[in-house]
Amino acid sequence: MTRHFVASQMRTVDQVGVEERAARLSSRSIKKGAKVQGLRLAVAMMDLTSLEGRDTAGRIQSLCRKAMVPLPGSDVPHVAAVCVYPPLVSVAKRALGRSGVHVAAVATYFPSGQAQLSERLDEVRRTVAAGADEIDMVINRNAFLAGDHAQVFDEIAACKEACGKAHLKVILETGELVTYDNVRRASLIAIEAGADFIKTSTGKVTPAATLPVTLVMLETIRDHYIRTGKMVGMKPAGGIRTAKDALRYLIMVKETLGDAWLSPDWFRFGASTLLNDVLLQLEKERTGRYQSDRYLSLP
Amino acid sequence: MAKAPERITVRKTYKLFIGGAFPRSESGRYTVARDDKGAPVANVCRASRKDLRDAVVAARKAQEGWAKRTAFNRGQILYRMAEMLESRSAVFEAALTAATGLSAKAAEGEVGAAVDRLVWYAGWADKFPQFMGTTNPVASAHFNFTFPEATGVVVAFASEGSALLGLVSAIAPVIVSGNSVVVVVSGPAPTVAMELAEVLATSDLPGGVVNILTGLRDELAPHAARHMDVDGILCVGADDATRKLIGVEAAESVKRVHFEDDGDLSHWHDEARQSPYLIVPFVELKTAWHPMGM
Structure with missing residues (x-):
């Protein structure tokens, strides 16, 4: 059923057009009040991420403190979520308490996803049981690239079911999908299978999030919304390190999907070092002094 | 046989020197450098605050690695700068004459003195820590010693009286200890400074x-x-107003601030303009207590 739908309805992506449009949108400049507003929004939309082998409970606790109060002594809002590996969900949950910051966890044998479906679903259930509010899953790239789109669809649908009340973000890992057509096809499959968010990358593969890839995904969300009236969220992740980059993404969201998507409920940044750069720029706007990251805590 | 067409001279574009590269000013602005008679010499970039910001980022990135090099190696590199300047002395003499109206003899003297000043500071690279460091008598079972470390990123506003010797005299004592530097050149011969950038780049x-x-x-x-x-x-x-402004604004992040008098070429030729005490303003003296005799 899925295979039939995708094959018949999907138009191919105009590669040159997408890249030109992304380049044009990123040449805009935002100053002063609008810049501050955009940067604060970027903080509120951030999934502050730490996905390292060396993550310890202590590191995650300090990450959580930073997530709740990004810049002590200021009115910068808290971030949207903290994104960690499943074994650290309970630590993050305890540290965040009722702050309103969500706990997101990467499940389904992130980042490769190379495990039996039953094992992946089991990990999702365990992670949700441990208290995760949001699950970031990876799609089965080897099935997708082999052309078995129905299997990809079924697995995402099974994960969605395993998530229960937790939100599901589906990572396409666009760096491995090679073409924009594939990105659009994978986006469609994920959306149709019940994803709450579609997400570009794990951050473990280069290229990670890029503006043209994000544009293709945003346009897929838009087309789906026009067809069905159902909103789906978007999360670019990996390689977004500067405040300037973040503003470019926000411009693209506003131009493609409109103001309704300019909210942490519908758009997120997956990032670890981006937060400090945004804080530096906010402080620069507040004080008129170029700032130094020596005065900020580690990401 | 047809006469060969007259050659059109290829003129150099003077850009900025940031992070080892030669970018144009992001602002697109320029000023016209003029010689002592008011005739235009070249268009040079007029750096903006964003260029300054970019330069500080580059300087910050480079500083740690530079300070970690052995003192001997930093000395070698300062000496190499002297070598490269010496081999291009004719270019600098011509540039100084064209830009500032110095006589050929005075220009030759300035270039020679600039080379010698680099060599002089190169020699101090592995000597000033012994000269400034101390062992301190303490009333406990500790070996107590003090040693100098680089301060970090320094912004230097160079001499407006001497285009080459003054500039070298601002750079060498700052970097020899392991600082990185962003030099702002506002004097009458900016083209000479950018010629020096080509020396530094090699x-x-x-x-x-x-x-x-x-x-x-x-x-x-x-x-x-x-x-x-x-x-x-x-x-x-x-001037007093600039000193006050820098002093007040620098206090927010507790910067080290050091002012020096400017002057004409003879001022910069003076022996007093090269001194290990000119390295001192941008080092931190750190003291360590090492247990002993226990």
Whole structure:
């Protein structure tokens, strides 16, 4: 059923057009009040991420403190979520308490996803049981690239079911999908299978999030919304390190999907070092002094 | 046989020197450098505060690695700068004559003195720590010693009286201890400074240790003094108002601030303009207590 739908309805992506449009949108400049507003929004939309082998409970606790109060002594809002590996969900949950910051966890044998479906679903259930509010899953790239789109669809649908009340973000890992057509096809499959968010990358593969890839995904969300009236969220992740980059993404969201998507409920940044750069720029706007990251805590 | 067409001279574009590369000013602005008679010499970039910001980023990135090099290696590289300057002395003599109206003899003297000054500071690279460090008598079972470490990123406003010797005299004592520097050149011969940048770029000096901006001192000084990622300001020949402004703004991040008098070429030829005590303003003296006899 899925295979039939995708094959018949999907138009191919105009590669040159997408890249030109992304380049044009990123040449805009935002100053002063609008810049501050955009940067604060970027903080509120951030999934502050730490996905390292060396993550310890202590590191995650300090990450959580930073997530709740990004810049002590200021009115910068808290971030949207903290994104960690499943074994650290309970630590993050305890540290965040009722702050309103969500706990997101990467499940389904992130980042490769190379495990039996039953094992992946089991990990999702365990992670949700441990208290995760949001699950970031990876799609089965080897099935997708082999052309078995129905299997990809079924697995995402099974994960969605395993998530229960937790939100599901589906990572396409666009760096491995090679073409924009594939990105659009994978986006469609994920959306149709019940994803709450579609997400570009794990951050473990280069290229990670890029503006043209994000544009293709945003346009897929838009087309789906026009067809069905159902909103789906978007999360670019990996390689977004500067405040300037973040503003470019926000411009693209506003131009493609409109103001309704300019909210942490519908758009997120997956990032670890981006937060400090945004804080530096906010402080620069507040004080008129170029700032130094020596005065900020580690990401 | 047809006569060969007259050749059109290829003129150099003077750009900035940031992180080992030669970018144009992001602002697209320029000023016209003029010789002593008012005739235009070249268009040079007029650096903006964003160029300053970029240069500080490059300097910060380069500083740690530069300070970690052995003192001997830093000395070697300063010496290499002298070598490269010497081999291009004719270019500098011509540039000085064209830009400032110096006589050929005076220009030759200035280039020679600049080379010698680099060699002189190169020699201090592995000697000033012994000269400034101390062992301190303490009333406990400790070996107590004090040693100098680089301060970090320094912004230097170079001499407006001597285009080459004054500039070298601002750079060498700052970087020899392991600082990186962003030099703002606002004097009458900015083309000479950018010729020096070409020397630095070929001297094994890691990109970003020395960055050179041509621009207006009054425009850039407040931004440099306010910048939280700058650790020190060297200002040669500032008037009272500039000194006060730099002092007040620099206090926010507790920068080291050092002022020096400017003067004409003879001022810079003076032996007093090279001294290990000119290295001192941009080092931190750190003291360690090492247990012994226990």
